[in-house]
Amino acid sequence: MRKNVFYLLVLFFVLNSCTTEEFQNENPTIEISQKDPLSAKQINAEINQSLKSNGSFSWSKTSDHFLWSAVFQGNKVASIGFGSSQKDFDRSLSSNSHEIQNEILSVIKQYEGKEESRILITSDPFLNQIDVVIENQETIIALRRMKTIRYLEPGDYHYFENENKLNGTAKSSGSSSGCGFESEALNATDYTSVTPNAKVPWAFTKHNIPGAWSYSTGSGVTIGLIDSGVSSDQSLLGSSFNNGASSGRTITKKGVYVDSVWPWSTDTDGTNDQCGHGTSMASVMTAPRNTTGLPVGVAYNASLIAYRAASNVVLDGYHEQNGVKTAFTELGNTASVKIISMSMGHIFSVGKIEDGVKYAYSKGKLIFCAGGTSTSFTNFVGVIFPAWMPETQAITGVKEGTSNQKCDVCHSGSEIDFTFQMERGSGNSVPVAGYYNAQTKYVGGSSVATAATAGIAALVWAKNPSWTREQVLTKMRQSATYYPAADANYGYGNINVLKAVQ
Template sequence: MKRPLLKLSMLLVAFTIFNACQKDEVLEMQEESVINDDQKPALTIPEINAIINQSLTETGTFDWKDVTPHTLWSAVIRGNNILTIGYGAEGESFAEVKTESLKATLSNLIQLVEDSEDYKKGDKPVVEHDIINVIDMEVANFSTIKQLLQSDGVRYLEPNGYNQYETVNNGRSSSGCDKDSNTINSAHYTTIAPNNAQVSWHFYKHNIPQAWSQSTGAGVTIGLIDTGVSASQTLLNSSGINDGYSTGRFVQKYGTFIDSSWWWSDNYDGIHDKCGHGTAMASTIAAPRNDNGMPVGVAYNANLVAYRATEDVLLNDYHERKGVSDALTQLGNRSDVKIISMSIGYLWSIGNIKDAVEYAYSKQKLIFAAGGTSTSFTNGYGVIFPATMSETVAVTGVDDGSNYDRCEVCHTGDKIDFTIIMEGDNNTSKAPPVLGFYDGDRRYTGGSSVATATTAGIAALVWSKYPTWSRAQVLTKLKQSSEFYPNKNSSFGYGNIDALQAVQ
């Protein structure tokens, strides 16, 4: 009887040893999987895009802070090794004068990257932004990402060079660009003095011509951040902007967009539009009222400061993102600029632009941003960044039917603040006419872009009428002059603005 018990005991011992070995193997496999995370190759572009798509589909937004360190590192690798580091305490997005604490944080982070990447100071470029607390550095090692994520003083890490999300031509796109002219139907404008100045049909839907008896935007300076203004459209240059009923004002052009395959380059691409989008927005805002038989701007006596900060309307490129952030901080530093108009954006928040918006907002700028216009890239998405920010005023377009319906390509959502009529009922082809890219040309253009520019112009009319008002007072007046006030619609905000009521 003892032998079976002995055999059973031996079997139990063997099973225990086997089970222990199995557990050890499982633990070893788990340890190897953790270790192998460091050894895994970078995710492919389709794999990264699938993660982004899943977040956008499930939550309607995406943020790099929500991905794994490996995914973040993969996007850095696939984005020309550019890592943008937002530093400082939480909420410390900018500083006109760096404190000793900020300087120490910055120095420590740069030293960490240099040590982890094994290069000496000065071997690799470091791009430091002037006002916002952001640096851009070249990073190749996964260990660098992990160390930074565990470091004090890091607000965010973003792969700002990653421009491969459903774009073409190596990350470059032509979204919103159009330099062609159109034959304008005479039913789509009305002529007024002096001698055939043309007023877009949609101006009358908002009582803008009626508001001109009270204000024309004189004394107000509007900053436009876009693709620039065409050198070939003299009515938007210093030689033609003061003409007819438009007098005593100025236009200034600047360029912050860098056209280079080298991310650290300072090869600025000039001040003039090469796309056509910025020229159309400038026309909507401030085209002169004269006898040339051309479209008139909403605030035809306002000053215009135009920045070529982007290549097109889609902020998918490192140089565009930096260009916009630089333009925002520069306009923020101008005491004469009261309004900033941005008919550009992206599907999710971009850290260095967000920081710069917060800086401009801290300088009391009234910032208008486009809610989104569908292209092959953005179709199907809701309100886009930076219109999603509380510091911006989000605008979109609707049609002129009796029921509120968004224009065919316009985005809507609970972040929208105002609407402007952009097309005919039932998606008919009527759109606002604007100055073309070349002298003598006109074209149609619409969407949330022109809606935003139109609203910026109306705000200039209000501020010109009440020059001592604060940003809050002007914004309140716009709300009070809108169709749904004091209520806010879940898709259209306060609705269509009555410009005449706004200046009374």
């Protein structure tokens, strides 16, 4: 018995002391106990159990068989983050990123029996991240043994889509995915008029934004918006971006979303918002102080770079996650951008998006993300990803006159940094310019709270153009309800914007 134990210990030591090159050359046989993949129903059931029991789910904590099953059920696409350490995400700062990537691809080629051209989908130019095709469970096991793998995740597993197919509870309507093109007449009690002929939403007044405009209007600051794009049919967010009291600024629209079921497709579908959500976010942040009788944005003299990165707010699938990652890295590399706002997310982490957020943060960007807005299925979830990341400021919406009563569909939790009043006793939310010219609508949830708070940050930064990100954040905190002691679930609460710019 002792001799057997000794041999096992020696074998363990030898296997774990091999270099990557030795491991690859030996191509050891991998024993598999479960050879058939789990069904989408079984995969979602385990994810849901983890979310409800632990409040979180991570691919890294699952078994090899479970991870392979999800890769298999998701077009056999895997997303790999690599590096010499968990912090090694920036390709430009990695002296051996090329060598590590080649080692990983070599292992995949050996276990898949295919050439690189049939394996590699894309290699990110800025991040230590690749997307690959994997069919065999042995490949997953071999890769997980490599110390240079930071994360290995399914790259195209549609959790929400599968949940809806199985239970009819997720992403079941346009409203649950944040989309809508409807026009709504505004109640006269929900706005005040301001020169030259614009409407100031009631929520702005609650945060002393009109008073702050005497000190700052966002001029000289550029905000990056990651969302579903901006409508080409709303001229105030296009050719008339400089209208009324708004002047000397620019709006730039970019499209990085590929509308295809095939992960290897690369043709983007343009910049136009085909959902309506991104248009609303752009409006509440930067709509001009106009002459047309439509609602004005918080930072009506700030410039805007708006990305169509996804089809809607639920980042479910390869092209939506890849589009968001790309938007973060490109905005990170855009020197003029100081602030990034994203009112989209997922209920568990996505490695490539996490890398994108970290990359943009490393470039000095101040990032605001939505804390979460419930659908019928996700109302048990706390703060969503990536708002829970330390690199982001998590924002949620609260009811009028409060800092600690979340809106009926908003999330809260210890990761929340600021709140924004966006729900009235009447049930009405925040007025914004509509998808089409001369139209208006109401927008709620943590989405509008996030975009509005990003606009507030632009006012503070424009007033103090030499400040760093941390100085801007400090001023926002000092001007909020709960400073200096943040609330356990609502952060620093509502910002008094007039105080923040004085």
